[in-house]
Amino acid sequence: MFCVNYEAFGGVFALPVSLSDNYLLLSSGELLKVIIFAFRNADKQFSAEDVAKATGLNAADAADALIFWEKEGFIKNRDKKPAEILPEKTAAEAQEKKPEKELFKVSPTRLSHEIICSRLSEDKNVRELFNEAQGKLGRTLGDADMSSLLNLYDYYGLPAEVIMSICEYARIHKKERNMGYIYKLGIDWSTRGIDTLESAGEELMRLESINENWVRFAEITGIKTKIPTAAQQKYLDKWISDWKFTFEMLSLAFDEAAKYPDKKSFPYIDGILKKWNASGIDTPEKVKENEIKFREEQVERAAKREPANKNKTLPDTQASYDINRAVEKMNTSVPTLKKKEKR
DSSP, X not given: OOOOOGGGOSOOOOOOHHHHHHHTTTSOHXXXXXXXXXXXXXTXXXXXXXXXXXXXXXXXXXXXXXXXXXXXXXXXXXXXOOOOOOOOOOHHHHTSOOOGGGGOOSOOOOOOHHHHHHHHHHOHHHHHHHHHHHHHHTSOOOHHHHHHHHHHHHTSOOOHHHHHHHHHHHHHTTXXXXXXXXXXXXXXXXXXXXOSHHHHHHHHHHHHXXXXXXXXXXXXXXXXXXXXOHHHHHHHHIIIIIXXXXXXXXXXXXXXXXXSGGGOSHHHHHHHHHHHHHHTOOSXXXXXXXXXXXXXXXXXXXXXXXXXXXXXXXXXXXXXXXXXXXXXXXXXXXXXXXXXXXX
16 A cells, blocks of 8 residues: 655645546646646746656647647636637527537546446446457456446447447557546547447548558658657648648648747647648648748838938039039138237
């Protein structure tokens, strides 16, 4: 048994209870590193580079983690402008489908050993689920593992065969010991309605395509990370599947971001590609044309701002005096001094 050694405390800082209750099981080590750093430095402002230096992550992963915690509401970005106030929604718009994240407003708690044993004894499907999962993952499941699988089955409504598909995918990609990854992927599938073997198969094909794209993207950009984060996967899928950018264009965007080391992150690369996509810039030739046009516009703006030369010599026709005549008069004229009259 273990307990906290209070004698080792050199100081303490607070962490939200909701962080421990809702994210400890699901979050990766990288995410937890970043949020611990954030609360340890709650009295300061910090950048992705500060986080990367303190945690050992690269700047891109640190930036992605900060964005994740910002969206979850644990940190704020002071550089962001206030959101534009939008007009009230119509009744028809209000009845539209809510964002995916709102489908499950309350996350299930970790199940106790007694509840897990009760479900095992009363439902043979649960017993089969655990047995098959142990076979797929090649290890014995602990209470935390069984709680996660049972929540996917009971609370999020995933069939056992779909959960097994996720376990098999995790094993292939060397994540069989990472139940947090399996659980998070299961929640994502449930939220997006991937709850049949057919839809699971299609999703696994999509994920494999993203993994292949990541390998190629990492090669052309020199990124050392072998496995992309969930945020990086979404960015890459959007750039290739939605915006139809080639790897050559992705490389150009990465090189453009590399000119500014403090901004070299996936969100910044996404901003570059978003502008290119909106402007119809989809080839290296168009990128070059856009750069030339930008430089020309800069030169034109600089020329308009250049002040007029106040010391410019007027032409002879506009001179207000004859310089030659003045010199001649100075050389021939002898000044005379008048004596002062006596009073």
